[in-house]
Amino acid sequence: MSDLLQKIKEKKSVISVIGLGYVGLPLAVEFAKVGFPVYGIDRIKQKVELLIKGKSYIIDVDEKDVKNVVGEKFFPTTDYSVINKSDCVLIAVPTPLQKSKDPDVSYITAAMDEVVKYLHKDMLIVLESTTYPGTTRELIAERISKYGYKIGKDFFVAFSPERVDPGNPKYNTKNTPKVVGGITGKDTLITRMLYEQVIEKIVTVDSPEEAEMVKLLENTFRAVNIGLVNELAIMCHRMGIDIWNVIEAASSKPFGFMPFYPGPGIGGHCIPLDPMYLSWKAKMYDYYNRFIELASDVNSNMPRFVLNKVSEILNKYKKTLNGSKVLLMGITYKKDIDDLRESPALEVYHLLKEMGALITVYDPMVNSFIDEKGEHRKVKVKKNISGNEVKKFDCVILLTNHSSFDYRMIAKNAKIIFDTRNGFKEIKSKKIIKL
Numbered sequence: 001m002s003d004l005l006q007k008i009k010e011k012k013s014v015i016s017v018i019g020l021g022y023v024g025l026p027l028a029v030e031f032a033k034v035g036f037p038v039y040g041i042d043r044i045k046q047k048v049e050l051l052i053k054g055k056s057y058i059i060d061v062d063e064k065d066v067k068n069v070v071g072e073k074f075f076p077t078t079d080y081s082v083i084n085k086s087d088c089v090l091i092a093v094p095t096p097l098q099k100s101k102d103p104d105v106s107y108i109t110a111a112m113d114e115v116v117k118y119l120h121k122d123m124l125i126v127l128e129s130t131t132y133p134g135t136t137r138e139l140i141a142e143r144i145s146k147y148g149y150k151i152g153k154d155f156f157v158a159f160s161p162e163r164v165d166p167g168n169p170k171y172n173t174k175n176t177p178k179v180v181g182g183i184t185g186k187d188t189l190i191t192r193m194l195y196e197q198v199i200e201k202i203v204t205v206d207s208p209e210e211a212e213m214v215k216l217l218e219n220t221f222r223a224v225n226i227g228l229v230n231e232l233a234i235m236c237h238r239m240g241i242d243i244w245n246v247i248e249a250a251s252s253k254p255f256g257f258m259p260f261y262p263g264p265g266i267g268g269h270c271i272p273l274d275p276m277y278l279s280w281k282a283k284m285y286d287y288y289n290r291f292i293e294l295a296s297d298v299n300s301n302m303p304r305f306v307l308n309k310v311s312e313i314l315n316k317y318k319k320t321l322n323g324s325k326v327l328l329m330g331i332t333y334k335k336d337i338d339d340l341r342e343s344p345a346l347e348v349y350h351l352l353k354e355m356g357a358l359i360t361v362y363d364p365m366v367n368s369f370i371d372e373k374g375e376h377r378k379v380k381v382k383k384n385i386s387g388n389e390v391k392k393f394d395c396v397i398l399l400t401n402h403s404s405f406d407y408r409m410i411a412k413n414a415k416i417i418f419d420t421r422n423g424f425k426e427i428k429s430k431k432i433i434k435l
């Protein structure tokens with residue numbers, strides 16, 4: 001064990017990061033930047049080829065950083081055999097839901113199918129993918145034990161959840177505290193030592209299950225509170241109260257309140273999915289939670305609420321959704337990023353299309369998307385729009401409040417606006433209707 005600790009301290013331990021996405025790529029680059037030799041393993045050849053050319057496909061990873069380390073300290077590859085030469089393996093593969101909303105851990109299993117071919121003594125494996133409590137022990141530690149290794153003695157296993165917030169200008173991989181929980185105290189110690197080389201603050205817990213639960217608590221907390229505020233927004237709408245003003249004023253309380261904001265639903269790879277991992281696992285213990293299911297229900301009905309609101313608004317102007325020209329502003333799941341995964345805006349698009357609306361999508365962050373619920377065809381997205389073009393729409397719906405939108409120009413030219421994000425907050429106009 002001391003050998004591995006020493007190697008980590010001297011930044012000589014070889015690291016392999018499996019899965020070079022939103023989580024894995026920043027992590028790999030961060031370790032390479034401080035001098036560790038890092039193999040980045042991804043099964044998508046095109047991603048690996050881009051990285052070898054020094055190109056970044058993740059908005060939070062600076063291309064300059066990739067260029068500086070690639071070929072010197074960072075070696076992207078599709079070849080798992082580099083694990084033979086690796087001391088530390090960090091797994092950051094996707095953990096989606098199946099159609100039945102049960103966890104899909106097949107990506108972790110597939111990564112482990114490869115890793116076990118190259119196991120050796122004094123190796124550390126850390127799982128970073130969000131998952132249900134028990135995954136690290138069941139799918140990684142127990143599997144490795146079958147090869148004769150003693151976890152905590154000649155092999156080390158831990159869970160350390162990724163907390164990256166894509167597009168956040170203040171918090172990045174380096175300054176976001178990292179939680180670590182190993183199978184034994186030694187596994188935690190080694191993992192802590194590794195992350196301390198690149199992350200400012202490490203918080204340790206007593207087991208991988210605790211660390212897995214930390215991540216689920218954080219994201220369930222968000223999903224439930226967003227569900228609550230979405231429900232309050234619907235109530236306020238009926239009562240003629242501006243929810244945004246209410247939240248702003250409530251935020252002046254210096255203790256015991258934290259603002260959450262309503263919107264057209266929740267998206268991304270984390271908030272809509274992670275609570276379902278917890279709810280699924282709890283059922284194995286005969287516990288049927290109510291908060292998670294309720295929040296999921298409220299949040300997933302928000303796109304339909306938007307549809308109904310827009311239909312009401314058009315009705316006032318003696319128009320039907322069928323045949324109306326609608327401009328959707330922002331299609332990504334949150335502002336200032338290019339990620340469309342689980343975006344509620346896509347659901348709004350789909351619902352409007354079903355009703356016969358003639359939709360144009362405007363989003364400077366995206367070129368196109370696949371209409372997965374429709375005919376699976378590529379939908380082109382406008383990256384720019386002029387005032388004259390805006391004038392032609394019967395209704396504009398703001399679904400994602402990118403900072404780069406020219407809100408004044410849109411407000412000046414639009415006939416009517418439904419603002420689901422309070423993006424037009426600086427502009428007072430009767431034609432802007434807020435969620």
Ligand SMILES: NC(=O)c1ccc[n+]([C@@H]2O[C@H](COP(=O)([O-])OP(=O)(O)OC[C@H]3O[C@@H](n4cnc5c(N)ncnc54)[C@H](O)[C@@H]3O)[C@@H](O)[C@H]2O)c1
Pocket residue numbers: 018019020021022023024041042043044047092093094095107110111128129130131161162163164165166269270
């Ligand atoms: N995106 C976020 O903001 C975020 C934040 C915190 C936690 N997480 C969690 O981190 C994990 C990864 O998420 P992500 O957003 O980075 O996903 P992603 O889809 O951006 O990246 C995953 C990468 O893994 C690769 N991959 C899949 N299977 C592989 C395999 N068997 N071998 C090698 N590569 C493989 C994919 O090609 C892809 O490049 C998930 O569990 C997610 O819930 C994500």
